[in-house]
Amino acid sequence: MSVVIGEISYTNILPFFYHLDKQKLIEHNCRFVPQVPAQLNNEMSKGRIDIGGISSFAYAENATRYTLLPNLSVTSYGAVNSIFLFSKVPLHELNGKKVALTWSSASSVHLLKIVLEHFHSLQISYTTMNPNVKSMLHDHDACLLIGDDAIVARREYTTSLYHYDLGELWYEQTGLPMTFAVFAVRNETLRDHPSLVGLIYRSFLQSKLESESKNYQPMIADILKTHGGDKVFWDHYFQKLCNDFGQKEQEGLSYYFDLLYQMNYLSQPIKKLHIWDEVKSE
Numbered sequence: 001m002s003v004v005i006g007e008i009s010y011t012n013i014l015p016f017f018y019h020l021d022k023q024k025l026i027e028h029n030c031r032f033v034p035q036v037p038a039q040l041n042n043e044m045s046k047g048r049i050d051i052g053g054i055s056s057f058a059y060a061e062n063a064t065r066y067t068l069l070p071n072l073s074v075t076s077y078g079a080v081n082s083i084f085l086f087s088k089v090p091l092h093e094l095n096g097k098k099v100a101l102t103w104s105s106a107s108s109v110h111l112l113k114i115v116l117e118h119f120h121s122l123q124i125s126y127t128t129m130n131p132n133v134k135s136m137l138h139d140h141d142a143c144l145l146i147g148d149d150a151i152v153a154r155r156e157y158t159t160s161l162y163h164y165d166l167g168e169l170w171y172e173q174t175g176l177p178m179t180f181a182v183f184a185v186r187n188e189t190l191r192d193h194p195s196l197v198g199l200i201y202r203s204f205l206q207s208k209l210e211s212e213s214k215n216y217q218p219m220i221a222d223i224l225k226t227h228g229g230d231k232v233f234w235d236h237y238f239q240k241l242c243n244d245f246g247q248k249e250q251e252g253l254s255y256y257f258d259l260l261y262q263m264n265y266l267s268q269p270i271k272k273l274h275i276w277d278e279v280k281s282e
């Protein structure tokens with residue numbers, strides 16, 4: 001049986017994959033599945049993906065079944081630059097209005113609900129849609145996009161629409177970082193393949209460290225070819241994202257989960273983040 005590794009198909013996850021020795025992991029019977037976060041969340045909850053990056057919200061929904069991998073995340077302290085609410089009217093005028101949500105997200109969708117409903121006391125009607133600004137705004141007042149869809153839309157709509165960076169809105173209210181993606185493993189996979197999980201974990205960590213030590217440069221050179229944009233943007237984007245998962249990041253994530261539980265978006269409170277104690281398990 002192979003171990004299936006989920007790979008978020010957005011550039012923000014690349015520091016963990018760009019310098020990964022995929023061939024070596026394939027030789028160890030691993031398989032890679034690139035998908036957008038909502039698909040990965042769903043596949044992991046059904047047991048069809050074993051390990052990898054998922055929405056932090058999806059971890060909360062499955063906290064008793066998953067274990068978090070230490071030191072790995074996609075987190076922002078303030079502006080994240082790839083998660084935007086695009087709106088025809090200023091945010092505080094959205095009360096009673098309709099907002100379209102990208103179907104690809106789980107963390108940002110719930111972060112938006114915190115921002116609109118909890119921070120600004122707005123009542124909103126939501127629809128989940130394909131991530132396309134034109135069709136989303138055809139019949140809605142605002143729309144949420146994430147990942148590369150949001151990066152591209154921001155290039156196009158900076159002047160014609162209001163746009164709000166969700167990482168920034170969260171930071172302004174809480175002073176805390178926001179973790180959008182965590183790395184998790186299904187508890188059964190960890191039980192059945194502890195040493196392979198160790199190898200995969202160390203490979204992710206090594207790729208992240210190499211990305212950081214090379215200042216993301218080889219990776220950005222490739223992203224420019226595949227995704228366009230300018231180097232200044234991508235340099236700034238990766239410099240600003242935090243890929244650690246230390247105490248402060250965990251504090252921000254726990255607060256996000258607490259609010260979601262209070263708002264009934266989570267059925268169980270998350271009292272503790274279960275993070276793999278790698279050294280003991282090996």
Ligand SMILES: C=C(O[C@@H]1C=C(C(=O)O)C=C[C@H]1O)C(=O)O
Nearest residue numbers: 055082105106107108147180181
């Ligand atoms: C930073 C981002 O974080 C992503 C957002 C996610 C979500 O909203 O569920 C999940 C994984 C992250 O890769 C982004 O997509 O721009």
